[in-house]
Amino acid sequence: MWAEHSSDRAEFLKLCRRIEYTIRAWYFLQFEDMMQLYALFDPVYGASKLEQQKLSAEEIDDLEQNFLSFFFQVMEKSNFKIATDEEIEVALSGQYLLNLPITVDESKLDKTLLKKYFGKRPRDNLPDFSDKYIIFRRGIGIDHTIDFFVMEKVDMLIARFWAYLLRITRLDKILLRRCKKHIKKVEKNNDDSDSEEYQEDVYERIRLENMPLSFRNLVNKTKIQEPTFERIIVVYRQASSRSHRERGIFVKHFRSIPMADMELVLPEKKNPGLTPMDWVKFLMSAVVGLVTVFSSLEMTTTDWRVLGAVLSTVIGYCAKTYFTFQQNLVVYQNLITKSMYDKQLDSGKATLLHLCDDVIQQEVKEVIISFFILMEQGKASRQGLDHWCEELIREEFGETCNFDVDDAIQKLEKLGIVTQDAIGRYICVGLKRANEIIGTTTEELVLKAKQGSMIPQ
Numbered sequence: 001m002w003a004e005h006s007s008d009r010a011e012f013l014k015l016c017r018r019i020e021y022t023i024r025a026w027y028f029l030q031f032e033d034m035m036q037l038y039a040l041f042d043p044v045y046g047a048s049k050l051e052q053q054k055l056s057a058e059e060i061d062d063l064e065q066n067f068l069s070f071f072f073q074v075m076e077k078s079n080f081k082i083a084t085d086e087e088i089e090v091a092l093s094g095q096y097l098l099n100l101p102i103t104v105d106e107s108k109l110d111k112t113l114l115k116k117y118f119g120k121r122p123r124d125n126l127p128d129f130s131d132k133y134i135i136f137r138r139g140i141g142i143d144h145t146i147d148f149f150v151m152e153k154v155d156m157l158i159a160r161f162w163a164y165l166l167r168i169t170r171l172d173k174i175l176l177r178r179c180k181k182h183i184k185k186v187e188k189n190n191d192d193s194d195s196e197e198y199q200e201d202v203y204e205r206i207r208l209e210n211m212p213l214s215f216r217n218l219v220n221k222t223k224i225q226e227p228t229f230e231r232i233i234v235v236y237r238q239a240s241s242r243s244h245r246e247r248g249i250f251v252k253h254f255r256s257i258p259m260a261d262m263e264l265v266l267p268e269k270k271n272p273g274l275t276p277m278d279w280v281k282f283l284m285s286a287v288v289g290l291v292t293v294f295s296s297l298e299m300t301t302t303d304w305r306v307l308g309a310v311l312s313t314v315i316g317y318c319a320k321t322y323f324t325f326q327q328n329l330v331v332y333q334n335l336i337t338k339s340m341y342d343k344q345l346d347s348g349k350a351t352l353l354h355l356c357d358d359v360i361q362q363e364v365k366e367v368i369i370s371f372f373i374l375m376e377q378g379k380a381s382r383q384g385l386d387h388w389c390e391e392l393i394r395e396e397f398g399e400t401c402n403f404d405v406d407d408a409i410q411k412l413e414k415l416g417i418v419t420q421d422a423i424g425r426y427i428c429v430g431l432k433r434a435n436e437i438i439g440t441t442t443e444e445l446v447l448k449a450k451q452g453s454m455i456p457q
Helices: 006-041 046-053 057-077 085-091 113-120 150-169 171-192 196-201 215-219 259-265 276-298 304-343 349-377 382-397 405-415 431-438 442-454
Strands: 133-147 222-236 250-258 344-347 418-420 426-428
Touching (some): 006 046, 006 057, 006 349, 006 405, 006 442, 057 113, 057 349, 250 304, 250 349, 259 304, 349 426
Antiparallel strands (some): 418 426
């Protein structure tokens, strides 16, 4: 194999460096334009820079739309996808660590920036909230937690007892009929959406509600598991006030967010409170308690022990509901803190720089892998090259992907190191010839000058 020869290995490493330097230079101007545009819309310093430019409102509108156009191109190149309503519905169909209803305060979010962008550049399967904020996702991972989950197990027992009562009274069939239309509608939407790739990535969920009921499982620590979005990027703008028009664009980057807890990354969240179901529980408990008390008092002989037991049960259940809410509130605050310090990778300009480097590294790897396959195989069709590249990545790195062979071939042809024969098969030039065609890059000259200045005179 060529790699066994030190001269070929050195030539190939030189070619890899030159490919990276050249592709980085291609993207430099495009990324520089995007970074300069974002400097005008940075939530911290953008307002002062806009004042210095003395631009009209129409000119600022055009500039922010240009930035979004650059940004969405970079997101697509980085393999980020806009989370659809169906994907979010699947993600939030269960509970993990967060057990409070979290909603967005839409009055605090701008509704014109993204609406204008998608109005000019319509897309399929946009979420309902796409006029206010956008959630990008990339990659699927797994997260698991081991704990006693005392209050959660109590809730599970109550839920199972409640389900048992519904089955006994046949009320579950009535509720089931009411839900059938909604379920059919959701299934139809899922069938129409192109979610096959998303579904293939979903890992197994291990939840308490599916846990086998036994004394050992109730008293011992339990492991729960939830798939995660490995990377999430949220884009939004805060709402303007009457006296000030907001121009800052927030870009926040998160990692390893459990799907069921995705509400943690939502912008401008409302403070959580008791759910409507919690209030129903309170009212039902109060009604049951009052009815029991008055019924007992109207009887000629009141059994104070039974009355005390009923009141204790009602008060205990209300106290349990309240303290469960307080515990969930503490967990929510801890999760928010964790998402800020552990889960949030970066924001603003740092996120853009991270994305730009991701794009460059991916483009470089695609080109190098394609050239390597052509060196090994000699000649290859477009389909054959695509297959061999995907097989190499699977065998060497244990990863499966949809290799973008068209983009890789386009860049190889632009570099001038790949040609086509009469029947359309691709052929690469030799290693030395490839290095000669690309030539010495500016980075190599700088490194050579730096090394020369370090040599003692």
